Amino acid sequence: MTTVAARVAPPRSASARVSRVIDETRHAKSIVFEVPADRTHDFTYRPGQFLTLRIPSDTAGSVARCYSLASCPVSDDELMVTVKRTANGYGSNWLCDNVSEGDIVDLLPPSGVFTPTSADEDLLLWGAGSGITPLFSILKSTLATGSGQVALVYANNDADSIIFDEQLRVLAARHPNRLVVIHWLESVRERPTADQLARLAEPFADRHSYICGPAGFMATVRDAMASLGVPRSRVHAEVFASLRGDPFAQRASEPHAPEPAAESDALATTTAQVDTDGDTHTIDWPRSQNLVEAMLAHGVDVPFSCREGQCGTCACVVVDGDVTMTDTGVLDEDDLEAGYVLACQARPNGDFARIRF
Numbered sequence: 001m002t003t004v005a006a007r008v009a010p011p012r013s014a015s016a017r018v019s020r021v022i023d024e025t026r027h028a029k030s031i032v033f034e035v036p037a038d039r040t041h042d043f044t045y046r047p048g049q050f051l052t053l054r055i056p057s058d059t060a061g062s063v064a065r066c067y068s069l070a071s072c073p074v075s076d077d078e079l080m081v082t083v084k085r086t087a088n089g090y091g092s093n094w095l096c097d098n099v100s101e102g103d104i105v106d107l108l109p110p111s112g113v114f115t116p117t118s119a120d121e122d123l124l125l126w127g128a129g130s131g132i133t134p135l136f137s138i139l140k141s142t143l144a145t146g147s148g149q150v151a152l153v154y155a156n157n158d159a160d161s162i163i164f165d166e167q168l169r170v171l172a173a174r175h176p177n178r179l180v181v182i183h184w185l186e187s188v189r190e191r192p193t194a195d196q197l198a199r200l201a202e203p204f205a206d207r208h209s210y211i212c213g214p215a216g217f218m219a220t221v222r223d224a225m226a227s228l229g230v231p232r233s234r235v236h237a238e239v240f241a242s243l244r245g246d247p248f249a250q251r252a253s254e255p256h257a258p259e260p261a262a263e264s265d266a267l268a269t270t271t272a273q274v275d276t277d278g279d280t281h282t283i284d285w286p287r288s289q290n291l292v293e294a295m296l297a298h299g300v301d302v303p304f305s306c307r308e309g310q311c312g313t314c315a316c317v318v319v320d321g322d323v324t325m326t327d328t329g330v331l332d333e334d335d336l337e338a339g340y341v342l343a344c345q346a347r348p349n350g351d352f353a354r355i356r357f
Helices: 090-098 129-145 165-174 194-204 215-227 247-253 263-268 291-297 333-337
Strands: 014-023 028-034 050-057 061-068 079-084 104-111 123-128 150-156 179-185 208-212 235-237 269-276 279-286 315-325 340-342 346-356
Touching: 028 090, 028 104, 050 079, 050 090, 061 079, 061 090, 061 129, 061 247, 079 090, 079 129, 104 247, 123 129, 123 194, 123 215, 129 150, 129 165, 129 208, 150 194, 165 179, 194 215, 208 215, 215 235, 235 333, 269 291, 269 315, 279 291, 291 346, 340 346
Parallel strands: 123 150, 123 208, 150 179, 208 235, 269 346
Antiparallel strands: 014 028, 014 104, 028 079, 050 061, 050 104, 269 279, 315 340, 315 346
């Protein structure tokens, strides 16, 4: 009898110490984390990505919430998320009311595809309220490491609501030929229309746009860019959905990765070439498993969180082959046209597929 050792799934979460809590505005705070030294590699990130935080809950034990990183991966030693209270937001209110320096918070590694392809690319950034958070990371990283020019249109209710107001002033003064910041205050000009935003965007219409903010604001920006004839492929929006499950609890209840498919499934198996973290893995991908399950079964680390298609953590690109999804989840039409799929929802068709994370 041959004994096969169980495949133990590598730990995904890390317990990070809160080193600082910064009051940004009356309703927004930044939380700065120190990741354990032995996990720093797992928490490297690209500008525009997000963290998933574990938040205690009296009813559910804990819940998971996603918050964009506002820190810059090339100039900031620690990770920072910025949280703004929302009227019925359990996670945002709990964090603003309870987290203080020295506390320990469980985090999942950075994820997300709301990231520019190059720091040398000229950008048009659109933010409203706390939607500035990933844009601030993108903006700082572009100015620090590339040659790209950046225009930021930032909408808020009033001047007291502007997150990172002073930092933006300093950056604009430091980079007068590369950074333009345009504030839109509803207390002065009311809510912007698509026509008004189109006029602001016209000098920068040849750039890639990145949008983050309330759904209504993002829809107005999309309408503005469409009126200028900007292709949808150059307009990128960050969308979060509340997670129905708890990925931290899920990991605790699944100490072992899935076993490979039985030999009887061989005829219903696709050969998959998966590019992740600079490495290429060739695996058998049973059509009875989604890609997350298949990669874990072969001992290949894969970014994932909710497994419900609601967080976007496992988003990847189909470079070659035919892949279908049971649920497109948080992916929008532009993402689908660009070839993105969610690994937790993706199953193969055909004999071969190449996937890039």
